[in-house]
Amino acid sequence: MFATRLLWMFVVTRAVIGTAAYSGSQFIFARFPSYESGDEYATAHFLFIAHAWEGQCTVTESNGTDYDIQLTGNNSVTQFHLPKDRKLTMGVALEGDRAVELICTTEVSLSVLHRRVSQGVADAFPVLPVKSLSTKYIVPSVPNNALLAMVAIYNNTNVTVHFNSTCSYSFRGNIYGRGNQLSMALLQGEVLQIASSQSTTSDTCDLGGTVVESSHSVAVFSGSPLLCFDSHCDGAMSQVPPIETWGTSFIVPPAPDMEQYRFQITSGYNGTNITIDTFTRIESIILNQAEIYDEDVTKAAAIYIRSSHPILVSQIAGNSTNYQVFQAIVPATDAYSTNYLIPDIQTSSMSYTRHVTITTSSNCTSNININERWSVQSTDSQTFAIASFQPSSGSTTFKSNSSACPFGVLVTGVGIDEMYGYFSTPVGGDSGGSLEDSVDLTCTKADWVVKVNTQELATVFPTSVNKNIVMSNAFCPGVLEGDVLVFNVSYNDCNTVIESITNISSSTVPVNIMQLTSNNKTVTFSNYLIEYERDAQTNLVSGALWRYNLACVLQKHETDVKPFLPVDHTEVTVQATSKIQGHEAVMKFYTDDTYTTEMKGNPLKVGLGTRVYVQVQTSVPAEVKLLVNNCYISTDITSGNSTRVPIIQNRCEANHFTHIVGHVYKLTRFYFDVFEMPHHHDNMYVACDVSFCPLMDFAPECQGGCLSTHL
Incomplete structure (x- = not known):
């Protein structure tokens, strides 16, 4: 070394x-078909945007059509139904009108639901932000009707698909199958789709182990328009994470109300030693790069998987009494978080019964804000706790009050003859949490008026020290009035960022503004409160206990037209x-x-x-x-x-x-x-x-x- x-x-x-891998301000994904052979119905796509802070997003379709979305409320989920439900074709195709881009002024987490307009086929999955994408992927196994899609973010992106498939695919006069390579140059927003020309219950095409390489970062999606498990079928899609984000430790929980499931392991490196730990046995296997192992679990129990090198783990589950199947990428235990904002995924044409399954250490059940019964499960090497329940309707926040007690969240929604299932991702943005209950903001024409209730703050951060709380920097402390710390300062003090909003487009959205309006006669002021942590011996700043973003959007007045500059x-x-x-x-x-x-x-x-x-x-x-x-x-x-x-x-x-x-x-x-x-x-x-x-x-x-x- x-x-x-x-x-x-x-x-x-x-x-x-910072942010989790799935939170960001720019996303890109593709529309996918959800139908059976000969289906005459179109596919609908719904966006669920989880945000810690208010802001604005712009959705841009490949044809250049923009839709502005206002994010209202902190720690909320905003839903958007993409207009113009479309009938999408199967097969191998290079298409320039399927990609959808989302750009926001604050960090968000994005989940997408796609479903056939008539009931019967649906699934939901989280989307990776553009900053988390990469240039090499290994595709997990989808046992039948496999669909693979790559979306270019930049012009002149060269994509090469190294096939490891159980079927052959015809494209532009050539046949591609196991051992073959398909290379294409993609323009920004183009989608290269690989799938059978029709989806049927007897199709056994699998693209598991296929390798995708590109000259620039791309988004890769894998799934099936008709995934069959336990004799029943439903749509299933997931975004494939880059190899460098894979992990070495996983807990696969049972799916609620389902007696069996299948887990699949995809290896990223040669000579990967993998241990599978269940209630009854421990099994060890060795996989090389792009090799896949799968196993059915007939007992409704969790398993623990660990490996010597990074692997990807996915889960397939189905209901034997209804047409309900899902596939989801299982997060590594290192990717567990302490703060989740779960959208209530519903549509006007289908109502889903939502289940949440939380997995954590058996020592952490009292740290998570749920009042549910925990099931403690032990393998030969691990003891963990699982709670599965139906949350109340509406967006739901789950939190741990200890950084030593992160947890994972499986979300499933069951409708009539269809369902979705995915593992939730942490809420986007700097999490204010219940901190927002301690802060009160008033915007005047000239000043910030921010009040911090120090008693309420102490219930969230018991080690909080009032003198360490400032607006932006140490030169802007508050004034303590009883139990309330007050910041009453001018907009041209304390490094306030000032923006005059005249136009908003997908290519010029400012990333430092927490709130926007479409009115071109507004001025936005943004700042933040922060509590510094200091070294006891040197008094030097050694970190931050918390940060709370602030924003005021005011109408312009004739006396306000001259620009303000920070005084520091x-x-x-x-x-x-x-x-x-x-x-x-x-x-x-x-x-x-x-x-x-x-x-x-x-x-x-x-x-x-x-x-x-x-x-x-x-x-x-x-x-x-x-x-x-x-x-x-x-x-x-x-x-x-x-x-x-x-x-x-x-x-x-x-x-x-x-x-x-x-x-x-x-x-x-x-x-x-x-x-x-x-x-x-x-x-x-x-x-x-x-x-x-x-x-x-x-x-x-x-x-x-x-x-x-x-x-």
């Missing part, structure tokens, strides 16, 4: 807590080296979470409160992977007595100021917000230790992700 160090120099720093003109200087020992790496800085708008200049000058997106990448052709090990802030990089504040430690986010967006073998992305240090220094530094490992080295020190021990 080769190790080296990258240095950045800047005056002051600041960063925020503190500048940040960021400088990067491009050479590191042993190999080369390049650091680039961007202004947006899609990493497309690069910040120019050397050194960079960045205003206080600015969010800076950082990309560390190596372009060497050797089969190596780049790992960012440790990053810290220092007052003097040359002095051994300099105080250091870690922001990344052992490849983990050291505090709430740091968010690692994601990493692949040759690239790591993260972001930070520029913040004010407690004591002013002319220069502050950030140093990062970077390692290089052979690509196929799976030793602990060469694994991506958070490490529990020091390197």
Whole structure:
């Protein structure tokens, strides 16, 4: 393993807590057919947008048609029915009018329901944001009527499909089957679909183990318009996650009201040792890259799966008495969260009975905000608890009050002769949680009036310290009036971001605005409250306990037309080296979470409160992977007595100021917000230790992700 160090120099720093893999501000997915052979009915598509904060989204279809969606209320779900239900064709096709793009002004989580307009075929699945997509995928098994689709995000995207199929497919005069390759150049928004020309109950076509590679990131979807299990059939679709997001530890819960299910394992690497732990036995298997193992479980019980290298686990379940089948991607236990916002997926033409199944550690049942009966299940190596119940109607929030007690959520909805099923994803955006009950915001014509009830806040954050709560930075503290901390400041103080809204389009939606209106005579002010955590010895900021975004949207007045500028003109200087020992790496800085708008200049000058997106990448052709090990802030990089504040430690986010967006073998992305240090220094530094490992080295020190021990 080769190790080296990258240095950045800047005056002051600041960063925020990050997002889960499934939350973001830009998404793309494709319309899929949901029908049987000879079906004359169209397919309807419904979007369910879960958002922690209010904002606005724009839905853009491939033909350029835009639809504006207002996100109303915090911790809410907004539903949108895509107009013009369509009859979609099967078979192998390259089509430019199926992709749908969603761009929002705040981070959201997106789920999509697609169903035949007449009842009988339906499914729902979560959608990955564009920032979480990649260039290589391995397709899980779908035992019959398999459908595979790839959606291009950028023009001139070269896609190659390495077939591992049980059927042959005809396209443009050629036949493609196991061992063949299909290569196509896709334009932005084009969809390459691979499927049989008709779907029938006797079709046994499976594309499991097929590998998809592309020159630019693509979205990949896998499923079936008619998936059959236990003698009954229904529609099933899922988005395939990139290989680098797979895991090594999984709990597969039983599906509610179903006596059996099937789990499937797809291997991402050669020589993967896998242990399957049930109530009655432990089985060990070895899979190579793109190999698949599946097994039916006839008892309504959970199983535990662990592996030496990353794998993908999926689940198929069906009801023997009705035409109800679903397939879902099972999240790794490392992907469990403490905060979920579950949409109540319903349509005007079909009412679904919703079930929720929660899985967590047996020690954590009292930490989750449900009053349901838990079933504690034990395998030879694990003990965990499962609760399955029908929640009340409407969007439902589930939370754990301890970061040590995350959990997974399976959601199923049963209708007449149809159902959907998927594993829920954490709510998008910086979760305010019940924090919002402690904060009251009033917008005047000239001032913020923000009140924080410190007694209510203490019930959420018992370690909260009033003097550490500020608006944006340490120069904007509140005034304590009894038990209420009051912030009454002008809009041109405390680094308030001010935007005059004149036009909103899918290509120019501002990402830093929490609320928008379509009126072109409005001004939007955005800021945030934050509680810093401080080192007891140095009094340096070491993290953030919580953050709460604020926004006011006001009508313009004749006296308000001149632009406001933040009064704090503190500048940040960021400088990067491009050479590191042993190999080369390049650091680039961007202004947006899609990493497309690069910040120019050397050194960079960045205003206080600015969010800076950082990309560390190596372009060497050797089969190596780049790992960012440790990053810290220092007052003097040359002095051994300099105080250091870690922001990344052992490849983990050291505090709430740091968010690692994601990493692949040759690239790591993260972001930070520029913040004010407690004591002013002319220069502050950030140093990062970077390692290089052979690509196929799976030793602990060469694994991506958070490490529990020091390197």
